[in-house]
Amino acid sequence: MHNRRQIMAFGAGGIALGGAAALGLSGGAIADGLADFGLGGADDLANPQQIVSKNGLLQATLRTRLAPELVDDKRRMLRRYNGGLPGPTLRLRPGDLMEIQLENALPPNAPPFPELADLPEFSADDICGPVGTSHVRPHDLNTTNLHFHGLHVSPKGNSDNVFVTVPPGEVFNYRVQLPETHPTGAFWYHPHWHGSVAAQIGSGMAGMILIEPEGYVPPGLPERQIVIQTVIGGDAEGFDDPQQFMSLTAPRIFTINGQYRPTIRLRQGERQFWRMLLANDFQFCPLDFAAMGLKAILVGRDGTPLPEPKAIDRLLLSPGNRFDVVVEGRDPGLHDMVRQPYRHGLVDLDGRTIAQVHVAPGGAASDLMPAPAATPADITDGEIVKRRTVVLGEKKDDRAVFDLAFTIDGQSYDPDTWHLDPKLNTAEEWTFVNTTAYPHPMHIHINPFQVVAVNGAPVPDRPWYDTHIVPAAGTLTIRSRFEDFDGDFVTHCHILPHEDAGMMMNVRIVP
Amino acid sequence: MKTLPPMALALTALALLATPAVSETQTMVDTQTCLSCHSVDGVAHIAHVPIIHGQSETYLHNALHAYRDGGRSGGTADVMQAVAKTLTDAEIDQLAGYFGSDASVVTTAPIDHLILAATEGADDRLVYLTTEEGGQRVIESQFNRDYFKVAPYVESEKFLTFCSIATMAAVLNSYEDKVQRPIDTARYPYPYFTQDNIFNADNQKVKTFEGVVTDGLTLDQIGQFLTHMNVKPMTIFADENDEGHMRSAIIEGLSDPDVRVILNYNRGIVGQDGSGHVSPIAAYHQPSDSVLVLDVAGYKYPPAWIPMALLYKAMLDKDSSSNRSRGLALVRTF
Numbered sequence: 088m089h090n091r092r093q094i095m096a097f098g099a100g101g102i103a104l105g106g107a108a109a110l111g112l113s114g115g116a117i118a119d120g121l122a123d124f125g126l127g128g129a130d131d132l133a134n135p136q137q138i139v140s141k142n143g144l145l146q147a148t149l150r151t152r153l154a155p156e157l158v159d160d161k162r163r164m165l166r167r168y169n170g171g172l173p174g175p176t177l178r179l180r181p182g183d184l185m186e187i188q189l190e191n192a193l194p195p196n197a198p199p200f201p202e203l204a205d206l207p208e209f210s211a212d213d214i215c216g217p218v219g220t221s222h223v224r225p226h227d228l229n230t231t232n233l234h235f236h237g238l239h240v241s242p243k244g245n246s247d248n249v250f251v252t253v254p255p256g257e258v259f260n261y262r263v264q265l266p267e268t269h270p271t272g273a274f275w276y277h278p279h280w281h282g283s284v285a286a287q288i289g290s291g292m293a294g295m296i297l298i299e300p301e302g303y304v305p306p307g308l309p310e311r312q313i314v315i316q317t318v319i320g321g322d323a324e325g326f327d328d329p330q331q332f333m334s335l336t337a338p339r340i341f342t343i344n345g346q347y348r349p350t351i352r353l354r355q356g357e358r359q360f361w362r363m364l365l366a367n368d369f370q371f372c373p374l375d376f377a378a379m380g381l382k383a384i385l386v387g388r389d390g391t392p393l394p395e396p397k398a399i400d401r402l403l404l405s406p407g408n409r410f411d412v413v414v415e416g417r418d419p420g421l422h423d424m425v426r427q428p429y430r431h432g433l434v435d436l437d438g439r440t441i442a443q444v445h446v447a448p449g450g451a452a453s454d455l456m457p458a459p460a461a462t463p464a465d466i467t468d469g470e471i472v473k474r475r476t477v478v479l480g481e482k483k484d485d486r487a488v489f490d491l492a493f494t495i496d497g498q499s500y501d502p503d504t505w506h507l508d509p510k511l512n513t514a515e516e517w518t519f520v521n522t523t524a525y526p527h528p529m530h531i532h533i534n535p536f537q538v539v540a541v542n543g544a545p546v547p548d549r550p551w552y553d554t555h556i557v558p559a560a561g562t563l564t565i566r567s568r569f570e571d572f573d574g575d576f577v578t579h580c581h582i583l584p585h586e587d588a589g590m591m592m593n594v595r596i597v598p
Numbered sequence: 599m600k601t602l603p604p605m606a607l608a609l610t611a612l613a614l615l616a617t618p619a620v621s622e623t624q625t626m627v628d629t630q631t632c633l634s635c636h637s638v639d640g641v642a643h644i645a646h647v648p649i650i651h652g653q654s655e656t657y658l659h660n661a662l663h664a665y666r667d668g669g670r671s672g673g674t675a676d677v678m679q680a681v682a683k684t685l686t687d688a689e690i691d692q693l694a695g696y697f698g699s700d701a702s703v704v705t706t707a708p709i710d711h712l713i714l715a716a717t718e719g720a721d722d723r724l725v726y727l728t729t730e731e732g733g734q735r736v737i738e739s740q741f742n743r744d745y746f747k748v749a750p751y752v753e754s755e756k757f758l759t760f761c762s763i764a765t766m767a768a769v770l771n772s773y774e775d776k777v778q779r780p781i782d783t784a785r786y787p788y789p790y791f792t793q794d795n796i797f798n799a800d801n802q803k804v805k806t807f808e809g810v811v812t813d814g815l816t817l818d819q820i821g822q823f824l825t826h827m828n829v830k831p832m833t834i835f836a837d838e839n840d841e842g843h844m845r846s847a848i849i850e851g852l853s854d855p856d857v858r859v860i861l862n863y864n865r866g867i868v869g870q871d872g873s874g875h876v877s878p879i880a881a882y883h884q885p886s887d888s889v890l891v892l893d894v895a896g897y898k899y900p901p902a903w904i905p906m907a908l909l910y911k912a913m914l915d916k917d918s919s920s921n922r923s924r925g926l927a928l929v930r931t932f
Contacts, residue, residue: 433634433643478680483628497684520680524634524644542646543673560635560647562676 124309132349132442134312135295136175140183149174149276150190151231151292158318159340159347164326165291165318166193172345173314173366174294177276181269181300185235187261191253193229197327221282222500223484223492223589225329228286229255234279234532235296236407237390237553239269242533242576242596249279249532249577266571270535271299271460272390273362273409275314281500281591285368285583289319289332289339293366298390299460308413308455310360311351315404315441316342317367329488333584335369335434341426341441350443351424354450355416360457362411365404368583370436371526371556372404373427379444380418384456387411391535391551392460401427405528407554407581413456416446432525432559465549466537466566470514475507479529479557479580479590480522492589493523493580499589500579507578507594514568521557527585529563530554531594532576536567554581573598629696645871646674654757655698660812662690670813672918723869723908727890727901735883735903736890741852745880745890748772748858752878754896756793759814761876762862764894766820767791769858769878769929770827776856776931777828800826816920817862820876820927830930836913837923844913844926845906848889849882851928861891862924864915868904874917874924 119134121127127134138147150169155162158172168174179185221227232251240247245262253259274296278287295312304310317339319332331337343349353359365372376383377400384396389409402410424442428435477495484492484499492499496506509515516539519529535553538546542561557563579591636650637643650658664670666682685693696702725732736742751771755764770777770791779789780798797807804822805815815823817833824831834847851859859879865872872895880901881890888903904912913924 476676476680480680518676520676522677522681540673543676559644560677561674 121309121311126309126311126352130350131352132311132313132344132346134176134310135173135314135344136169136171138175138177140177140179140185143180143183145177145179145183145185145187147175147177147186148188148190149233149294150192151278152192153194153229153290158320158342163318163320163340166287167291168294171294172291172318172342173316174276174292176295176297176312178297178299179265181265181271181298182267183265185261185263185265187233187263189231189233189253189259189261191229191231191255191257191259193231193255195255196227196229222502223487224282225286225333225488225584225587226282227254227280228283228327230280230283231278231287231292232259232280233261233276235263235274235276236530236532237272237274237409237535238263238265238296238298239534239571240265241572242574243572247532247576249281250575252280265298269298270391270463271303272387272392273297273364273411274390275364275366275407275409277366282587285587286327286329286332288366288583289317289337289368290326291316291318293364295362295364295366297362300458303458303460304360305455305457307453308358308360308457309353310362312344313351313361313363314344315363315365315367315372316345317370318342319368332368333488333588335431335436337369339367339370341372341439343442348440348442350445352445352447353414353416354447355419356452357450358413358415358453358455360411361414362409363402363404364409365406367406369406370426371406371429371431371528372441373401373429374404375401375425375427376412376414377401378422379424380416380420380422380446381444382415382417384413384415385410386413386457387460388550389535389553392462393550394462396456403556405554405556405581406583407528407530408552411457415453416450419446419448421445432523463535463537463551463568466514466568470568471516471566472513473509473515475515475517476520477507477517477578477592478520478522479527484589487588488584493585495578495590495592500591502593505575505593505595507592508597509567509569509594511569511573511596511598512571514566516564516566518562518564519557520562521560524559525582526559527557527580527590528554528582529557529578530581531565531567531578533572533574533596534567534569536565538563539566540564569596572596629693629702632693632697646866646873648758648872650697650702652700652703653697654811655694656808657757657759657811658697659690659694660808662694664812666690723905725886725888725903726899727903732901732903735886735888736881738885739881739883739890741849741884742881742890743855744772744852744858744878745892748878748880749892749901752892752894752896753793755894757811759811760793761894762815762820762823763793763796763810765860765876765878766796766823766827767793768892768894769860770796770829772858773829773931796823796827798826813919814874815876816917816922817925817927818920818922820860820862824927824929828932830932832928832930833925834928835923835925836910837925839925841907841910844910845882845887847926847928848879851926852879852882854930856931858929860927860929861889861909861913862917862927863891863909863912864924865912867912867915868902868908870899870902872898874915879926 119127153166156165232253234249235247277293320338320340325331383399385399386396422444423440426439428438480494535551537549573596575595579586635647662682665678751768755761780795781789782792801823821831821833851857861879862876865875877894878892880892887906892901893899
């Protein structure tokens with residue numbers, strides 16, 4: 088029996104990728120706005136290529152390819168969108184329509200068991216599908232689809248539907264309608280096909296999405312996109328070996344906008360608007376702005392503006408998080424941007440320099456800020472119609488890599504389980520309970536959530552996120568409003584090897 | 599169907615039979631699962647997770663049942679509740695038996711973390727007595743009499759939850775012949791307060807030995823215990839008094855030879871591993887506005903000078919057992 092996802096594979100919208108399929112970008116590509124400020128040149132970090140909506144419509148082709156690329160000092164096998172690391176940034180206005188043609192030009196999938204390669208009687212479905220092996224270990228690493236992480240859009244049909252399957256050689260047309268009321272901020276797109284997510288994001292597939300009304304970024308305020316990726320630096324033989332890319336300590340290379348240890352320039356007193364995204368598979372990235380010689384003012388988290396800008400020194404970026412930060416050059420000099428040391432459960436990850444920040448003396452002070460943008464109203468006690476406990480766990484499973492599968496409510500991902508079933512236009516409070524010795528950054532699709540408590544301790548300002556850490560052996564209590572869109576999607580750990588090893592669960596918003 | 603080579607058959611069979619099935623008769627729980635959070639090497643790696651090797655079997659048994667039955671919940675207790683809900687009675691017995699026995703004790707636990715705590719301070723806001731600065735403060739302190747009275751009698755708590763009992767024993771022994779000590783058979787003919795004979799008949803009505811092993815005593819219960827020990831206790835709750843008043847109460851208690859000061863605080867708030875805790879206060883140092891706490895968990899930390907402002911915050915913490923704040927118990931002889 089095929090599972091639901093596989094049936095959707097060849098549903099409406101899927102057409103074969105022929106030899107004559109259109110190549111490259113479809114309109115709207117513009118130059119890096121940093122050039123207007125004398126930034127982003129040869130010795131400064133450049134923004135990714137950008138595609139902008141016109142007259143309410145963004146049309147783009149995203150073509151995935153696998154090829155060796157120079158990352159640090161040697162070529163590594165990478166999967167990329169349109170030949171970029173990261174893929175192009177998509178910039179839209181609330182209310183816009185986004186039409187994306189996803190062309191999967193990755194090579195054919197390797198046979199699930201090389202021993203069976205010569206036995207045409209057996210397909211992956213015979214071995215994996217019916218007994219669920221495909222839900223606890225990586226497989227079909229070149230099959231893909233798209234997820235629009237953080238967007239508040241429909242999860243159905245050709246919109247943010249992560250149950251779509253796009254095998255190698257196929258094309259799928261996404262059509263995503265943003266509501267007029269869509270929040271202002273930074274989002275991203277990446278593949279979300281259960282079984283190939285870790286391998287694909289871990290080898291480079293990701294790009295930023297910016298949604299904002301006209302005039303949000305004032306003229307005079309340079310905007311930098313800072314897309315942090317941690318591609319896995321295996322050699323060609325180690326590439327795509329699950330034993331490597333499923334491991335926390337795999338050799339990951341931190342890049343920003345595809346550059347290895349770039350220099351980021353600004354002048355003392357000058358402000359820049361940093362749209363930060365940790366577009367990676369596993370490792371957390373705590374940053375210390377004071378240590379970078381910068382003053383930092385946080386204006387948005389995970390695509391939701393703060394009610395008031397807030398001065399900060401540090402940020403913890405979990406895989407998938409975005410932070411919109413206005414930075415100001417404070418201390419002249421060359422400072423390291425360090426992924427601060429981080430205790431990942433029982434493993435200590437060392438600090439690592441991922442870039443350098445050069446604050447040149449003698450800039451002109453600027454008080455520029457992005458325009459104020461709406462924050463959703465706090466979710467009140469009275470709105471809560473249901474409280475749920477969602478238990479995160481792990482279990483021995485010899486079908487999984489390292490014999491370890493991850494679970495939610497006691498089971499690894501099961502496409503037929505639908506007990507998380509909030510009703511449309513209601514609010515609920517969920518407590519994620521982590522019974523493992525590792526932190527899990529939990530992500531819920533379609534609607535942002537408000538963090539109410541961590542380890543039972545109330546979080547006073549109740550920040551909005553769509554991905555937030557559940558501490559090792561701890562708890563995270565969140566509230567979410569399930570507004571505007573009914574339909575099926577998922578919640579999962581954004582440590583993507585955990586997701587591919589089963590830490591994902593269906594959510595159904597019931598009309 | 600074509601004949602398959604043996605390799606293919608083996609793989610197919612493996613895949614088809616791979617649904618995990620736990621045998622009904624299998625009661626062996628993997629203790630490694632517990633230890634993944636509760637420390638495999640005897641060192642606390644996750645701040646709020648206690649080490650369970652060699653704890654009391656009774657304590658572990660009761661705690662696991664309390665988690666499973668919902669008696670302990672909220673905050674990080676929800677984690678153990680989720681775990682305990684998957685356990686049978688037999689598995690709880692088995693786990694409590696294992697971790698309550700010497701067999702579970704890790705003999706290779708590195709001790710450098712303790713030495714580090716003693717010399718450098720687990721948190722730089724605290725000054726440990728074992729440092730030069732810590733000793734100097736005792737000498738400089740104008741309110742240090744209780745240190746010399748109480749410190750000789752401090753013994754480490756015998757269970758994780760016996761901080762209040764060990765504290766009462768030390769404080770009561772410090773009165774020497776002013777409070778009549780009970781006869782303890784193990785020390786006959788020398789009378790002495792121990793962590794066993796604190797449980798006289800009246801106190802067992804307040805809370806049994808097993809009950810205290812399970813979840814300790816609240817500040818109010820400490821007061822009730824002391825009324826049955828020929829002393830006059832007065833409890834002072836931090837949420838009813840400001841920092842200045844709590845400081846005055848400590849100084850007045852330390853200045854009066856007939857009074858001892860017992861502290862109930864949340865040690866996690868002062869930057870140490872752990873949460874609710876009880877220990878005697880032994881001195882106050884005016885220049886640094888800090889208080890010397892004679893930790894009855896000496897196996898974890900030596901006595902520490904804690905800044906008064908920080909200590910006040912740690913006393914304001916709500917004790918989930920009583921739903922009240924923590925604070926002080928002043929003990930006076932008649």
